[in-house]
Amino acid sequence: MAPPEPYLGKTDHTPVHHHILSVLVENKAGVLARIAGLFARRGFNIYSLAVAPAESHARFSRVTIVVDAESAPLEQIVGQLDKLVNVVAITDLAPRDAVERELLLATIQTDVANRTPLLDTLGNAGAAIVDVDPGAVTVMLAGTPAACDALERALESFADVELHRTGRVALPRLGHEPGT
Amino acid sequence: MQLTGAQALIKSLEQQGVDTVFGLPGGAILPVYDPLLDSSIRHILVRHEQGAGHMAEGYALATGRPGVAIVTSGPGATNIVTPIANAHMDSTPLVVITGQVATASIGTDAFQECDITGITMGITKHNFLVQSAQELPRAVAAAFHLATTGRPGPVLIDVPKDVSQSMMDWWYPSTVDEYDLPGYRPEVDLDEDAIAGAVALIAASQRPVLYVGGGTLKSHASKELLAFAERTKMPVVTTLMARGAFPDSHDQHLGMPGMHGMYAAVTAIQRCDLLISLGARFDDRVTGRISAFAAGAKVIHVDIDRAEFNKVRQADVAIQSNVAAALVALDASSATPRSLDAWWEEIRSWQEKYPLTYDEPTDDELLRPQFVIESIARRAEPGTIVTSGVGQHQMWAAQHWKFEEPGTWINSGGAGTMGFGLPAAIGAKVGRPDRTVWCIDGDGCFQMTAQELVTARIEGIPIKVAILNNAYLGMVRQWQEMFYDERYSEVYLSAELPDYVKWAEAMGCVGMRATNLKEMADVIDEANKINDVPVVIDFRTDSSEKVFPMVAAGASNDDIMVHPSQRGA
Numbered sequence: 001m002a003p004p005e006p007y008l009g010k011t012d013h014t015p016v017h018h019h020i021l022s023v024l025v026e027n028k029a030g031v032l033a034r035i036a037g038l039f040a041r042r043g044f045n046i047y048s049l050a051v052a053p054a055e056s057h058a059r060f061s062r063v064t065i066v067v068d069a070e071s072a073p074l075e076q077i078v079g080q081l082d083k084l085v086n087v088v089a090i091t092d093l094a095p096r097d098a099v100e101r102e103l104l105l106a107t108i109q110t111d112v113a114n115r116t117p118l119l120d121t122l123g124n125a126g127a128a129i130v131d132v133d134p135g136a137v138t139v140m141l142a143g144t145p146a147a148c149d150a151l152e153r154a155l156e157s158f159a160d161v162e163l164h165r166t167g168r169v170a171l172p173r174l175g176h177e178p179g180t
Numbered sequence: 181m182q183l184t185g186a187q188a189l190i191k192s193l194e195q196q197g198v199d200t201v202f203g204l205p206g207g208a209i210l211p212v213y214d215p216l217l218d219s220s221i222r223h224i225l226v227r228h229e230q231g232a233g234h235m236a237e238g239y240a241l242a243t244g245r246p247g248v249a250i251v252t253s254g255p256g257a258t259n260i261v262t263p264i265a266n267a268h269m270d271s272t273p274l275v276v277i278t279g280q281v282a283t284a285s286i287g288t289d290a291f292q293e294c295d296i297t298g299i300t301m302g303i304t305k306h307n308f309l310v311q312s313a314q315e316l317p318r319a320v321a322a323a324f325h326l327a328t329t330g331r332p333g334p335v336l337i338d339v340p341k342d343v344s345q346s347m348m349d350w351w352y353p354s355t356v357d358e359y360d361l362p363g364y365r366p367e368v369d370l371d372e373d374a375i376a377g378a379v380a381l382i383a384a385s386q387r388p389v390l391y392v393g394g395g396t397l398k399s400h401a402s403k404e405l406l407a408f409a410e411r412t413k414m415p416v417v418t419t420l421m422a423r424g425a426f427p428d429s430h431d432q433h434l435g436m437p438g439m440h441g442m443y444a445a446v447t448a449i450q451r452c453d454l455l456i457s458l459g460a461r462f463d464d465r466v467t468g469r470i471s472a473f474a475a476g477a478k479v480i481h482v483d484i485d486r487a488e489f490n491k492v493r494q495a496d497v498a499i500q501s502n503v504a505a506a507l508v509a510l511d512a513s514s515a516t517p518r519s520l521d522a523w524w525e526e527i528r529s530w531q532e533k534y535p536l537t538y539d540e541p542t543d544d545e546l547l548r549p550q551f552v553i554e555s556i557a558r559r560a561e562p563g564t565i566v567t568s569g570v571g572q573h574q575m576w577a578a579q580h581w582k583f584e585e586p587g588t589w590i591n592s593g594g595a596g597t598m599g600f601g602l603p604a605a606i607g608a609k610v611g612r613p614d615r616t617v618w619c620i621d622g623d624g625c626f627q628m629t630a631q632e633l634v635t636a637r638i639e640g641i642p643i644k645v646a647i648l649n650n651a652y653l654g655m656v657r658q659w660q661e662m663f664y665d666e667r668y669s670e671v672y673l674s675a676e677l678p679d680y681v682k683w684a685e686a687m688g689c690v691g692m693r694a695t696n697l698k699e700m701a702d703v704i705d706e707a708n709k710i711n712d713v714p715v716v717i718d719f720r721t722d723s724s725e726k727v728f729p730m731v732a733a734g735a736s737n738d739d740i741m742v743h744p745s746q747r748g749a
Contacts, residue, residue, distance in 0.1 A: 026363060029309070034301055041302050079487030085306040085326065088363040 017069040018047055020093040020170045024054060026086040027061045034084050035063060042080055045071035048167030060088060064169045093170050102168040104141045104148040109160035111135055125151040185313030186211040186344040190219050192320035195352050198248050200224065200239065200610055202232035206252025207292055209279030211344040224610060224639050229256050231603040231632040233263020237272050238607025241590045242565055246273040246327045247607060253279045254292030262597060265303040267334040269594025270421060271398055273327040274334035282342040297338050305333030313348035322359040330366030331485040332398055368500050370509055377497040378480045379515040385454035387523045388414045394421030395459015395483060401504035402586050408507045413520050415527055417445040419460055421593040424583035438466040439731050440575040443534035446737050448527050449474050456480045459503045462492035472736035482506040536579055537743050543697050546722040549573060549648040552700060553580045553620060556646055559704050564616045565608050567591060569601035569625025572654035575727045577620040599628025605643040606636050623649040623673055636714045637688035644707050645716045650723035651675035658726045675720060684716035693718040
């Protein structure tokens with residue numbers, strides 16, 4: 001019997017039932033490991049994760065976790081996360097209640113003579129050129145996850161692309177009451 | 181006042197009211213052992229760090245106060261991982277202090293270095309790697325606060341050697357705010373709507389069951405449980421972790437539910453229309469196949485940990501609270517079910533038809549383990565504390581010993597840690613020297629931690645150990661007999677080796693053996709007369725004895741197997 005293909009996990013993009021957890025944590029060594037370990041231990045899937053210091057406080061960081069609410073009930077994920085002593089507050093943002101943004105950076109290998117199709121693509125997507133040299137262009141898009149998805153797909157038609165996405169950050173949509 | 185970190189650590193333990201610690205010194209924790217000489221705290225020197233952890237657990241479960249263990253870095257720390265995992269599964273308050281290599285050496289693969297905070301991240305309620313001596317009092321105060329409030333559990337404090345050696349200005353946190361735990365809020369307000377919802381479910385109920393779990397003991401709610409149960413006349417079951425929370429002699433008590441539960445307890449849950457879970461977590465050993473568990477019941481779930489709600493079973497009403505406060509609130513509402521006469525009639529018929537039973541012991545064969553336990557129990561004074569390891573002997577002890585008060589049954593529930601019983605008995609006896617402590621052990625379990633008999637003898641801790649020696653890893657043997665066509669794979673130990681009597685004597689204890697009923701009665705009486713040294717009794721029991729009732733793994737609780745003598749009736 002041939003060996004099975006290695007399991008790569010789900011390779012499709014944003015899960016249908018994703019939720020955004022905006023998690024305020026103490027800015028202490030190992031906090032990210034505690035969160036990642038909890039998700040691994042309990043079999044919760046993380047789709048993306050972004051971490052940065054929260055506001056001006058050096059004491060807290062904000063972790064924005066996009067979770068697959070199909071891998072486990074959201075209530076279970078929030079309940080377990082809340083038990084981590086370093087987790088200070090959890091805001092649950094359903095996609096309809098949140099403003100989500102993500103940053104995409106991509107370097108496309110292309111010489112100066114053949115850039116017209118690329119420039120059209122960038123223009124349509126609203127992406128900006130942030131670095132150039134004779135053989136390549138680096139572009140940036142800060143936008144909704146859907147806009148980043150669209151640009152990523154559009155760039156698939158170019159031969160040599162190196163692409164990075166940050167994972168999304170989110171805040172409550174104004175006038176919507178976030179869950180906790 | 182200037183102190184070393186080590187002095188501050190010991191002084192902090194004194195501030196917490198610690199009277200006993202269990203431990204074993206080594207390189208990285210050496211500085212901490214020096215000021216221990218000048219402290220009023222009693223240190224029990226164990227022979228293996230696993231023993232220290234289980235002793236601390238036994239101490240905690242017998243006294244209700246947190247158990248404390250101190251070990252060194254590296255292998256000292258990894259040896260206590262099993263007790264930490266065990267305490268985590270059973271929500272036992274524990275504070276474990278580990279030595280660590282000096283901060284400058286962390287991450288360099290230094291001698292006896294290991295990342296114990298990383299290793300124990302998933303099996304502690306929280307852990308600390310202390311970065312400076314000045315922070316030590318805060319870490320200790322926070323650790324005790326975390327270990328004992330909310331849902332209790334183990335907390336680990338990792339102390340690098342340079343931290344315990346450096347100087348600090350003595351201080352001690354005086355308020356919870358000074359613990360610096362902005363993300364920890366163990367107190368919750370009772371949700372009045374949830375209480376009202378529970379009252380309505382109770383009022384509509386005709387076949388309720390009180391499903392009492394370990395959280396009832398952890399929140400010291402036995403008195404409230406008794407009052408509520410007697411007022412409402414509801415039947416009570418107590419899980420393996422809750423034995424002793426409700427008197428076994430009480431006629432509303434149906435006994436233990438689950439895989440080896442009483443027929444009436446298991447069946448009452450299956451047939452109930454309202455299941456009131458009090459600090460229980462719907463463990464798979466209780467529920468059997470979850471889709472078939474109490475299928476017609478509404479569920480009121482009381483737990484201090486909200487992550488337990490809807491984890492396994494959807495609750496109709498979830499009350500986040502400690503059990504005592506929830507019962508007081510429910511009692512204040514005078515919530516009462518409808519007449520339970522028909523329900524009780526049904527339950528009584530199950531109790532009559534399928535009582536706990538085993539084959540009559542006779543004189544010409546090996547001892548019946550159940551009868552050994554009942555014989556020890558009959559001769560034990562009220563309030564005797566019983567500990568056990570894990571396996572058949574544990575189930576028989578939970579079934580056949582009658583527990584009347586909290587803190588008298590100490591065992592490893594969630595983790596199922598073989599070897600727990602003997603060190604836990606030592607810890608329990610240290611915490612409750614006024615009580616007789618029996619460890620009901622198996623021969624397999626005994627051999628895992630029995631070196632601690634030396635600790636017990638030298639430290640003057642007179643426990644009593646009953647080895648139900650059937651020469652097998654009995655529970656595995658039972659499964660192989662029942663589910664693997666009697667293909668016995670690697671379960672035979674030996675009845676003769678080790679010689680348990682000589683083992684006991686070599687460790688300064690009294691060793692005895694019983695192979696028949698007459699000897700059994702004599703050695704129990706003899707053991708009860710000895711109150712100065714540990715006693716070990718090798719009871720030669722019948723390996724063909726199996727634990728019944730039994731629900732096979734993954735089966736529905738409806739398919740409970742009663743004792744063979746009760747089948748076809």
